[in-house]
Amino acid sequence: MLPTYERFNDPKSVFFRLPFSRLALVALSLPLGGFFFCVIWSLTFDFVRSTYTHCDVTNYLPSVSAAIGNYEPQKTVWRLAIFLHLPLRLAVAKIYLEHYREHIRRSRRLLGILACFLNVIEDLALFCLSFWTSADHYETHRNAFVVFIACSECYMLVSYLLNRNIRKTVLLPHEEKSLRYKRNLFLVNVVAFGLAGYCFVRHNSHCEAGVYTFFALFEYIVVLTNMGFHMTSYWDFYALNVVCDAKHGLYLSQL
Numbered sequence: 518m519l520p521t522y523e524r525f526n527d528p529k530s531v532f533f534r535l536p537f538s539r540l541a542l543v544a545l546s547l548p549l550g551g552f553f554f555c556v557i558w559s560l561t562f563d564f565v566r567s568t569y570t571h572c573d574v575t576n577y578l579p580s581v582s583a584a585i586g587n588y589e590p591q592k593t594v595w596r597l598a599i600f601l602h603l604p605l606r607l608a609v610a611k612i613y614l615e616h617y618r619e620h621i622r623r624s625r626r627l628l629g630i631l632a633c634f635l636n637v638i639e640d641l642a643l644f645c646l647s648f649w650t651s652a653d654h655y656e657t658h659r660n661a662f663v664v665f666i667a668c669s670e671c672y673m674l675v676s677y678l679l680n681r682n683i684r685k686t687v688l689l690p691h692e693e694k695s696l697r698y699k700r701n702l703f704l705v706n707v708v709a710f711g712l713a714g715y716c717f718v719r720h721n722s723h724c725e726a727g728v729y730t731f732f733a734l735f736e737y738i739v740v741l742t743n744m745g746f747h748m749t750s751y752w753d754f755y756a757l758n759v760v761c762d763a764k765h766g767l768y769l770s771q772l
Contacts, residue, residue, distance in 0.1 A: 530764060533761050534759070535758065541754075547598040547602035548602055550598065552585070554591070554594050555591040556578075558591050558594075559583065566588065572720065574724055574726040574729075578730045581733070581737070586652060586658075587650065587652045599644055599647040600644075603644055606640045610636040612754065613632070613633055613753075614629065614630070617629025617633070625679070628675060632672060632676050635668045635672035639664075639669050642664040642665035645664075646658050646661035646662050669743055673699070673706065691752045692753060695749040695750075698749045702745045702749070703742075706743060706746070709735045709742065710735070713736050717732045757770065
């Protein structure tokens, strides 16, 4: 899959070795667990405040921003989850960069670099919008959100196209499974984002009861499909170890 260094096995030089599947699960479980905690806690203990909007009409779900950034302990839990998972996401982006260099046709290598660049900017924008909340730093939060969404959508599209059309080798069965998930999650994400935008505009212009609830619901789908898309790395690097040693740094090796 990547430049292989599996024969370099001096245990004194290996800092760590773990299955990539474990890394992928940890990288997903932190924001996923934090997200569900924030939404459930907001519904249970901050329902009235977290579902209130300027329209003062009935709503049943908090927006993502309200759930993760406006109240305690949700704000601290979400920030901690994002802070802990960021190094893992950046490590995966680095692994993808090496993967694309090995498997993408030379004439399309720039697309692989673009995909990894978009991935890193998406991660950093998520960090910014999590630590600079809409309640305390609206403009910073808004700008970080715009960058996050733009990079997220572009990354998902470029990543799908890279694996579908520009590979030098035939996809293995688990890679085909990953590609199907990438396509389906990307399409659901785009549709949900469009519907969320429509509901947001309609709520602000008509102040109808329940419309903001649908906005929040579609926001949740955007968040969850984004997490799911990044989880497809589980199949992209199936049956591989993540190794870090003194000679080669961070790389993948066969189990």
